[in-house]
Amino acid sequence: MHVQRRCFQIQEARVQAGETFRGHRPMLGSAPMWRRPLLHGVLIVSAALIWFLSVPVARAQDAPGVSPELRLPAGVGPGREPVPTGYAATIRVPKDFDTIQAAVDHAKPGGMVLIAPGIYSESVTVTTPYLTIRGLDRDRTIIDGGFERSNGIVVFAADGVAIENLTSRNNLLDGFSWNGVHGYWGRYLTAYDNGRSGIAAYGSDDGQLDHSYASGSAHSGFSVEGCSPCHSVISAVVGEDNAAGFSGTNAEGVAIVNSEWTNNMSGIVPNTQDTVGGAPQRSLLIAGNYVHDNDNVAAPALALTYPSFGMGIVVAGGLDDLITGNLVEDQRTYGIVMVPILDRNLWPTGRNEVRDNVVRRSGLADLALAAPSSGADCFAGNDPSTSEPPAIEALYPCTGRRAFPAGGGSLAPTLEALTRSIDAQDGDFPHGDWRAQGAPPPQPGMPGDAAAAPPTLAIPGGSVPQPYRIRPIGEISGSAGPTVSKELTVMGMPLATSWWGLLIGLYGYVLPFVLYAAWVAVALWDLIRQESQPLPYRTRWMLAVLVVPFIGPLLYFAFGRSPIPRQLRLILTVGGIAVYALFVLLGVAVGG
The missing domain is CATH 1.10.287 (Helix Hairpins)
Incomplete structure (x- = not known):
């Protein structure tokens, strides 16, 4: 299957392992009639209550809010800034300027800010397009928010900015983020102990995040939100010890590939919300990932991120996603699950395709479809041991006649999310403090000589997103034995x-x-x-x-x-x- 770089449309239902890819793709007596209006009304309302009380009031993800809409001068903003014809000067920190912000403010499009090892207690805002911000040592070049500054590095409406070989920690919001841009690239980045997301792109398109690590985030390690289409790739990253490894609120056309998601509260969570523009979420490719042990009660979390606890890959109200060729192991609740989500509107899932995944040792079920669903969610060619409802691939096949063409699913995953949502309402639910998660182990820096390498221009549709190859599932090394015990259930509902x-x-x-x-x-x-x-x-x-x-x-x-x-x-x-x-x-x- 090929994913077109510009259109990102899923062309086929199957992904051939090892093939090369380029960027890709809202549900009804005996006495005279006039003596019984109360009875009629109560019965009709009661029928409606049966339906709506069965729908999860829990969202799979908290809505952290996309950065406010920018008011830009004429000629400035996404898609309106020319690509430089050559490189500009390199500015060194602290040799030329004492602070990263001062260096960024003096840099020109096509230039680079090169940062020596050290701890920089500042928050950096970037508004210069086609700028490269690079650290000389990934682990020792650190932007520290001191638990009082909002962001490490935040790019506002500046196209083509690349950030690489740096660490950002202890920020109230994000470690690194791009807001309202056309073209972005983050690579060899480490973000830990941040109050919202580690590395994020809001309302931005034509981007790439790769070879990066995010941990200790109260919302998500990696986040791509509010873009339609996004034309973005997340590849070769690790999300660990976060509320969610990845969150994709109202994201369309993102590839999450060849990455590891472990020890979070939940793994990969594309979701729909009315509070973010562009609903619903749709057309994500999730392939070649190793998703395991996402049931960490010590990970930081917000109250509205808790309902997806213990789920490996959970599509919450999304449409047209393709989930294929992933190894999913040792999830406390569900390995791969489709669930509806209720915000201002009810968003059931629909037309999602789950095929050719290996899913094992999940606490409740390896594969699950929650009710209500809007229809055409399908499962085929997977290797699970359990499912909810049972025989999920026979009931919801990707080809041939379907037993429930208009939707279907089980209420058990819906009630599972509802139970945890209620549990979290007073804030007294199992979770850790994002300020105290601690530093990760050393991470590999960018190859070659960081000081001698030329600037990295994130040219939309040109250098980003990069082509990628989805690794075959046989190349993913899983764990040897069970680490999650089965939960006792009644009719599929956990006790x-x-x-x-x-x-x-x-x-x-x-x-x-x-x-x-x-x-x-x-x-x-x-x-x-x-x-x-x-x-x-x-x-x-x-x-x-x-x-x-x-x-x-x-x-x-x-x-x-x-x-x-x-x-x-x-x-x-x-x-x-x-x-x-x-x-x-x-x-x-x-x-x-």
Whole structure:
């Protein structure tokens, strides 16, 4: 499969291992009718409650917010800045200027700021296009925010800026970020202990992040957000000890390839949010990655990042993503999972393709599709041991006839996310402090002589994004044995450690189906015994009860001339739903 550099459209359903790639690609009695409006209204509302209470109110990722929209002068901004025809002067820090900011302010497009080893206590803002900012030693050239400055290096509306061979730490927001740019390149970067993301691109396109490391971030190690299309590649990076290894809020056309995501709360998390422009998220390629052991309760996290805990690759409300050729091991909850997300709108997943992955030793299920989904999510050619729902590749194949063409999925992953979302509302959920994660081991610097190498121009559509080859899954070395034990579940719902979690798990998941079974059985029995009613009349209502889930029995109890006393019908329907809602709300009230 080829991914076109400019269009980034997924051309085929399958990726041939080892092939070279270039950049790529919102869901319905016996008394006179006039005496029963309250009953009718309550029953219809109750049916709606059954549906909506089953939807996760948890988002897979917190919305950190894209940097405010820039007000730029005429002729300045993404796509409006000319590419330099040659290199400009190199400015050295601290030889020429004492601070990185002073050097950046004096540099010209096509030039370079070369930084000697040392700790630089500053926050650097870059507005000069086509500038290279390079450290002479990746591990020893450090920008330190001191837990009081916002960003390490932040690029605003300056196209083609490359940042390389540096470390950024202890910033309140991001270690390195590009905002509203056309062309960017970050390589051989280390970012750790930052309050939002380690390395991020917001509202930017035609970019590349490679050979970099991010840890200890309260939102995500790597983040590409609010771009459509993004035309970006993340390759050969490591995300570790973060809330999420990668977050792709409303990102379209990003390739996340050949990288390792480990010991985060969750691994790779493309997601949709209304609070960021460009919804929904769509058309990501996730391939050739090693995703393992993402269940770190000591990793820093925000309350709204906790619901995806223990998930390896989770698509939250995304569309048209291709997840292929990844090795996913030892996840506490789900290996690869598609889940809906609720923000201002409900965003179910749809048309995502999960194929040819090896997924093993997941605590709940290796592959999962959460309900509700919008349809055409498919699974094929994977090597899992478990799935939710069971036989997921037979129920949701990528070719041939589908058992549930309009959607489907299981409520278990949805309730799993809901339970953790409730648990996190008071802030008392398992997580660590981003300020205290600590320094990573030494990281390899850029090859060759950093001082002698020419500037790196991030020319959109030219030098970035770079072509890449997806490594075959056989080249990924996994662990030898189990590190995650199976969680005890009831009908696919985990028995959480807190008693209220068990309460929600049992009542939130099991009770609606018990109620539904009772409604169907009582309605059918009632219709069979109504011998005074014409046979065609009873037949039509039986079909409605059997064919229309949940709402069919409720409509019969409201409009079907049932001889069952009104009070008993209310207890059976509204009473059952009220008990269900009561236990869920009780769990919310006392949770934590």
